[in-house]
Amino acid sequence: MSMNAIRSRAAKLSIDWKDVPATEKQHAQSFVRDLLGVYGITETRAAFYEKRVKRSSTGGDGYIDALIPGVLAIEMKSAGEDLEKAERQALDYLDDLPDAEMPRWVLSCDFRRFRLLDIHADRQDPVEEFELGELRDEADKLAFLAGYGERQFGSVQQEQASIKAAKLMAGLYEALEGSGYDDHEASVFLVRTLFAMYADDAGVWPERDIFLEFLETRTAEDGSDLGAQLSLLYQVLGTEPSKRQSTLDESMARFPYVNGGVFEGPLSIPSFDAVMRQRLIDASKFNWSSISPAIFGSMFQAVKNKTARRELGEHYTTEPNIMKVISPMFLDELRDQFLDGFYDSGKLQRLRKRMGEMQFLDPACGCGNFLVVAYRELRALDLEVLQQLLNLGAVKPTLTFLEESLVVRIDQFHGIEIEEWPAQIASTAMHLVEHQANMAMELALGMAPETLPLDKVQTIRVGNALRIDWSDVVEPTEKLYVLGNPPFVGYDQRTADQKLDLQVVWGTEKIGRLDYVTGWHAQSIKLFQKSDYDGEFAFVSTNSITQGEPVPLLFGPLKAEGWRIKFAHRTFMWTSEAPDAASVHCNIVGFARGRRGPGEGRLFSYPDLRGNPEETRAKVINAYLLDAADVIVQKRTQPLSPLVPKVANGNVAGDTKRGEENKGGLVMSIEEMEAVRATDSVAAQYVRPFVGGEDFLNGRIRYCLWLTDMDPQDVGQSPELRRRLSNVRDVRSRSTEPSTVKLADTPYLFKHIAQPTTEYVCIPRTVSENRTYLAVGYLSPDFIVSNGSFWAEDPTGLVFAIASSAAFIAWQRAVGGRLKSDPRFANTLTWNTFPVPIPKEAQREAIIEAGSAVLEARALRPGLSLADHYNPLAMTPELVRAHRRLDAAIDSLLGLKGEVDDRARQQALFSSYEKLSGANELAIGTQKRTKRTASAGR
Secondary structure (H helix, E strand, O other), X not given: OXXXXXXXXXXXXXXXXXXXXXXXXXXXXXXXXXXXXXXXXXXXXOXXXXXXXXXXXXXXXXXXXXXXXXXXXXXXXXXXXXXXXXXXXXXXXXXXXXXXXXXXXXXXXXXXXXXXXXXXXXXXXXXXXXXXXXXXXXXXXXXXXXXXOOOOOOOHHHHHHHHHHHHHHHHHHHHHHHOXXXXXXXXXXXXXXXXXXXXXXXXXXXXXXXXXXXXXHOOOXXXXXXXXXXXXXXXXXXXXXXXXXXXXXXXXXXXXXXXXXXXXXXXXOOOOOHHHHHHHHHHHHOOHHHOOHHHHHHHHHHHHOHXXXXXXXXXXXXXXXXXXXXXXXXXXXXXXXXXXOOOOHHHHHHHHHHHHHOXXXXXXXXXXXXXXXXXXXXXXXXXXXXXXXXHXXXXXXXXXXXXXXXXXXXXXXXXXXXXXXXXXXXXXXXXXXXXXXXXXXXXXXXXXXXXXXEOOOOOEEEOOOOOOOHHHOOXXXXXXXXEEOOOOOOHXXXXXXXXXXXXXXXXXXXXXXXXXXXHHHHHHHHHHHOOOOOOEEEEEEEHHHHOOOHHHHHHHHHHHOOOEEEEEEEEEEEOOOOOOOOOEEEEEEEEEOHHHOOOOEEEEEOOOOOOOOEEEEEOOOOOOOOOOOXXXXXXXXXXXXXXOOOOEEOXXXXXXXXXXXXXXXXXXXXXXXXXXXXXXXXXXXXXXXXXXHHHHHHOOOEEEEOOOOOOHXXXXXXXXXXXHHHHHHHHHHOOOOHHHHHHHHOOOOOOEOOOOOOOEEEEEOEOOOOOOOOOOEEEOOOOEEEOOEEEEEOOOOHHHHHHOOHHHHHHHHHHOEEEOOEEEOOHHHHHOOOOOOOOOHHHHHHHHHHHHHHHHHHHOOOOOOHHHHOOOOOOOHHHHHHHHHHHXXXXXXXXXXXXXXXXXXXXXXXXXXXXXXXXXXXXXOOOOOOOOOOOOOO
16 A cells, blocks of 8 residues: 555544544544554454453453554553553553564554554654644554554564564474475475565555455365465466456455566465464464565575574574675765765766666575665665655656656566575565565655566576576676675585586686685686676685685686775674584675776774774785785795795604594503503603694693604514504505505504704694784704694794794784684795895894793793793783894884884785795895703793
8 A cells, every 4th residue: 555545544534533522432443443444454354452461560351452463552542541651551461462463563542642652662762652633644653554664674673573484484384394295396385475474464465464364264274275275376366367267256356466476387285284274374473574585585595404494593694794795895885976966966867877777696695685685775775866856856756757767676686596495585585675665665755666566587597606607697797796695615615516616617627725605706707707898796705715725726816807806804703693503704805807996995804703893995905805915925835035944844643544443553642651651661662752733832742652763673572562553554554545555564654754853943833813923932853743833943043033923923814824713824825935024134133032032031931831821811021021022123124113013014024025026036044043042932
C-alpha cells in the first residue's frame, strides 16, 4: 500500500472519530480496527483483541486490548487518561508473552492522543507522541504496520531478528529432511516459502498476513493437504492473472503475480503432518520485515548443514566487514560527489547517471551478501540525491518519473557461486532488498515503483569461478567493480582439486605457497586483460597473501599488469562466535589501475585486531600494506647487505612419521634421557641436549642421540641403540619419499645435518606476535640445534646485535611469513634481504658494543629464560636501556634519529632495500668481534 493511500485513509479516520465521545470499554475495538485498516490490516487477520495475559507485577490476569504478534501491542484508554500509565500497564503484560509474539512497539491511545514506544530503540528518547488530528501528517510513525521500516541495517536488533528467522527456517528444513523430501526440491520450496512469509509482513502483498491467513484457514489441521495447497499456491504466484483459471479459489486468487523466477517451475508435492504444519504457522507469525537480507542470507545458507544448523547466528559475514570493502572502493567517493554537488542539479544528475552505469561482480557471492549491501547502499544514496533534486525543483515527483529514472537496478549486480542453494538465496535476497529500497522511497517521497511483478533477471551464475570465463558473466568495462570474500583456504589446506584450480588459472604448475584466494586475483587480471578498459577489484583475503613467499608470486603479476593498491585494511581478526572456532587473520586489498589508479591511498590499521581501524593516507601502498617504497622482496641465497653474515637452519632428525605413535627414535624427552643414562651406559655417551625454538626460549631442554662419530661396535653392545635405530630404519623405509627411504641405510644419522662446531648464535624460527624483539642467544656446539631454530657462528658479535635490534624485527614483521599471527624467521627471505647500509668502522663498532650491552643486561638476571627476559610487560630497565642503545646504533645507519617507531623503520628499510637490491657487487666484512659476555643469554 502506498503512503499516499495510507495518508488518505488516516485523514478519513481523523474526521470519523473527531467528535465521537469514545470510551475504552465501548469503542476500543472499533477504533483499533479502523486504525489498523488505515495500514491495510483487515478485521479478519493479524490482530488479537483482548488477549489474556498475566501481569508480571501482581501475577493477576490482564488483557492486552490488541496485539499484532511480533510487531505491536495497543493499550486503549478513555479520553484524557494518563498515557504513560497506560504504557506501563502494557509493558507489565508483555513478560507473559512467548518470544515469537513479543512486540517491538507499544502504542497507548485515548482516542485523541497517541504515544508510541519503540522498545528496541537505541536513541535516548524512544517515544513519539502526536494527536488524532495530526495522524495524516504523522502516518509514517506507524508505517511499520504496512511493512515500511526505518533504515537500521546492521543494528543489533536486526541481527537478532535475522538469527531468529534463520533458526525458524532451519526447523522447517529439518522437518522436510526428516520426511524424506528431495533435498534439491526442499531447497527451492524453502526459498519460495521465505519469499511468501517476507511478503506477508513487508508490504509486498496488497494486504498483510494473507499467507498466514491462508495457512490457518485453508489447510487441514492435521497437515494432510498442506503440501498440495502450497504447491498450488506457489504455482498461482508464478502465473500471470490473465492466465489463471476463473474457477480459482478466492483465497488464492487474491495473491498477486510475483514473476522474477522465484515461483517458476513445478515441484513435487511435499508431505506434512500436524506438527510440521504448526511449525510453518509459527514461522509465519514471525515479523519477517525485520530481517536483514544480507545477514539472514548468510545464515539461511547454513540450514542444510547439521553442524552449521547448531551454530546458526554464530558465524556470518557482518555488514561492518562488508562496508570495509565497498566504502573505500566506491561508496565514499560517490558520497563525496553528492556533497560536492549538493546545490548543483547538473552535478547531481551526473552522479545519478554514473550510479546507473556502474556494474558489480562478486565472483564468490555465496548467498549474495556483498551484492545485497552494495545494492542497498546505492539505492539509499540515490534516494538522498532524488530528495535533494526535488528540493532544488530540478525534477517533478511523479510516479512515471520515478519508474523511468530508477537508476540503480538489480541487473547491475552479478555473481558467481559454485553451489546452487546459496545462488538461489542470493537471487531471492536481491529481490527482498529491492523491495526494502522501494518501501524506503515510498516512505520518503510518498511514491515508489511497484515491487511486483519482479523483474526476471538472472545475474547469479552457478559454476566454479576459477574455471569459467568471467567475461561471459559481465562485460569488463571501466565501470565494473569486482568484489567479494573468496574461501579462506591456506596453501597447506588446499585440496587436490583446488590446487589444480590454481594451476589452471595461474597458467603454471609452480604455484608455491599461494593461498586459494589468489585464484580470484588471477581471474581478475584475466578479466580486464580482455578489454581496453581499466577497472577495480577488492577481496577479503587471508593475510598470508601479503606476507613472506606468496608476495612475489601474487604481486609480481599484478604489478606487471599495472595494478596498484587503492586502499587496504591491514591484518584484522575475522572471528566466529561458534564454540572453539578458530579466528582467521584477514586483510582487504583493493586494486585499481590506469585512469582509475590510486593517487593517495587509504590505509586502515588495527592496533587492536578485534577493534576499529585507524585510517591514514599513504603516498603509495606497497605489497606489504605499508606506506613505503613499492618494491617486492625476493628470496636470496646470499645476504644483500655487506653487514649481514649468513645463517643456516638447524638439524632435522627424520626419525618419526607424523601421525604415528613415537616408538623411540633419535630424539627423546628428559625422562627418556634419564632412563637411558640409568640403564645403558653405551647409549648414554651419545646423548646430547637438543634445542628447538620453543625449547630455547623457555629454557627447556630435550635430548637426542648424536651418532655422527659412532663406533659401530657400540650398537651391538647397546639394547637402547638397537631398539631406537631399528625404529628409525622402519619409519624411513616406509616413507613415500625416495630420498627418505635411502636414509634407512643410515638410521643412526640425522636426516639433515647442519651442526656448528664452535659457539654459535641460536635464532628461534618463530617469535610471539607480542614480542618487541627477536630473542636470540649463544650456545656451545654441544647443544644440537634443531630445525626449529637457525644458527650462525658469530666471532664479532655482529649477528647477535643485528638479530636483536628493533630494526630487524620491524623488517621481519613487514616481509616475513607468519605461523598464524606469529612472525616466522627465514634466512633466505628476511635475514638475507635485511637491507642495512654499509656502516663506517665507528658505527660498526658501536653496534657490536651495544649488542654486548644487551648480553650484559641479561646476565644481571641469569635465572630468567629468554621468554621471561622479553616478556613485553616485564623487561628490566637495564635490558630496555641496552636495547634502546642498540636500536639507536642501527637506526642511525638508516638515517633515523630520536624517537623512532616501527613504521618509520620499515619505510627506511624499504628505501634502503630499493637502493641495495640494485647494487652490482656486495662485499662481506670479516672483522673480529669486540669483547662480550660469552656465557650471557644461555
